[in-house]
Amino acid sequence: MRITEPYTIFLRKLPSGRQIYYYQFRDEDGRRSAAYSTGTDKISQAKRICQRLYNEGKFSSSRQLLFSTFSSGFFDENSPYNKWKKTNGNELAPSTLSSYKRLLEMQIVPYFGDMPLRKITTDTVKKWIVWLNENWSAKTSNNAQSVLNIILKSAKEKKLISEVPSADLSFRKIKKKNRELLTTKELNRIYHSPLWGKDWECARRAFLTCAITGMRIGEIVGLQTFEVGNDRLNVEHTLHPKFGLGPTKTRVCRFVPIPKVLRLKEQCGSRWAFQKIDEEKPCLAGFIYKRLMLICDSLGIDHKARGITVHSLRNMFISYMRGSSFGETIDLKIKAVVGHADESMTDWYTYWKPEMFPEIYEIQEKLFKEITEGEK
Structure with missing residues (x-):
């Protein structure tokens, strides 16, 4: 179906001899309105004025405002929507x-x-x-x-529609994928694989840190050296391969306990916690993923059938922690470590300190030993 143009622009000569661009728009029945002045003699400016009025629904023909016109540029960096999100702190x-x-x-x-x-x-x-x-x-x-x-x-x-037609429609149910998580024996074999290579020792350390912290891979590779302590990590960013450093997924900064036996601080690069030798660049998530898949293939681990990815290390960590002898008592602490969002007031009033995580450290050290000790 062809949609008639909602407005037209034309020159009109005034008694003074000056020429000004005027516009007309169509009403709900498709009839043209009276002519209105744009106040300018420049066609480009007249078009911008009319388009703005149209987008704001100032024409009575707002019923004809196309979705494509209204949504154009909606999510641009400097769009009204994004400016409002910034103002709101979101x-x-x-x-x-x-x-x-x-x-x-x-x-x-x-x-x-x-x-x-x-x-x-x-x-x-x-x-x-x-x-x-x-x-x-x-x-x-x-x-x-x-x-x-x-x-x-x-x-x-903007009063362009009277109600949101999609507001009360339910979302599609997402079935939880059946995943067979890596066992600690398999993690041990992966950790000791020679396929990591000496030049990419940082990737192996990143893999190990993922396994014993449950952190998101973007948070791992985005760690900077000054954010690494002997017994904790200050997690403030995630590293996106295209957009660089940005906020964490939940936009909440947190600290993550790490066991001292990890000795991560003394292995950091000049800027990045996981940095390739003789380079100022961080070890990227894509490389860690490809290397992990390569090693799984070499060990006969069917990562495709089992749904194994780098993110599976996060699933494994949470499951391992919750399945431990401390599982029933440390759920809130696990949530704090992995950075899960929750609106409960318990979180709002809780301020975690390293000394409050003895169980986490104990389990992490056990997991560290199971992964790093001599190949089984």
Whole structure:
């Protein structure tokens, strides 16, 4: 269906002889309005003025405002949405903005782009969700639905629509993947594999640190030397291969206890905790992942069938901790170590100190020994 242009721009000669650009827009029935002055004789400026008025819904033809027009640039760095997030103290990481843009471009605009905002109904959104579920995973579907909610909520705030048609629709249930975690014996064999190579000893240490802290791999490779202590790590950043250092996933800084037997502090590079010999660059997560997969293949560990990735080390750590003799009593401490978000008031009033983690240190030292002692 062809959508008629919502406004037109034209020159009008004033009695003074000056020429000014005027505009007309269409009402809800498609009829042209009276002519209004833009106050400028420059066509580029007149177009910007009309587009801004249109985007703000100042024309009575706002019913014809297309979704693609309204959502254009919505997640740009300097967009009104992102500026408000910054003002609110909830600034989105560059990687998050990039992800939102990708979802908008790939999963949302292809379906809703040519639709007027006010033509998007709950039934329309339901059909879109069915389309998503037929073509993408549950996670992608849910993420796209969340992004659509953000955009339509903004449209309602601007009074371009009366309600958010997607607001009360449930998300798709995500089935938990069946994973067979690495055992400590397998971790031991991986740690002692010669395939790490002498030049990439930092990757092996990063692997080991992942296994005994449960930290996210981005947090591991983003550790800087000054953030490493003898018995703790100050976790303030995550390292993205494209966007560099950014905040942690939960935007909360925390410290993570490490056993002194790890001796990580004395092995740090000049800037990065995990730094390749004779280089100022950190060991990247992608290399650690590829090396781990290579070693698994060499040891006959079917990482594909078992769903093993670097992130599996985090799953293993949490499961190992919760399954220990301390499991029932240290859940809050485990959550604090791995950086899981929770809105409970218990967290709000809890301030952790290293001396409050004797159980964590004890289990970590045991795990360290199981992984690093002579090959079994």
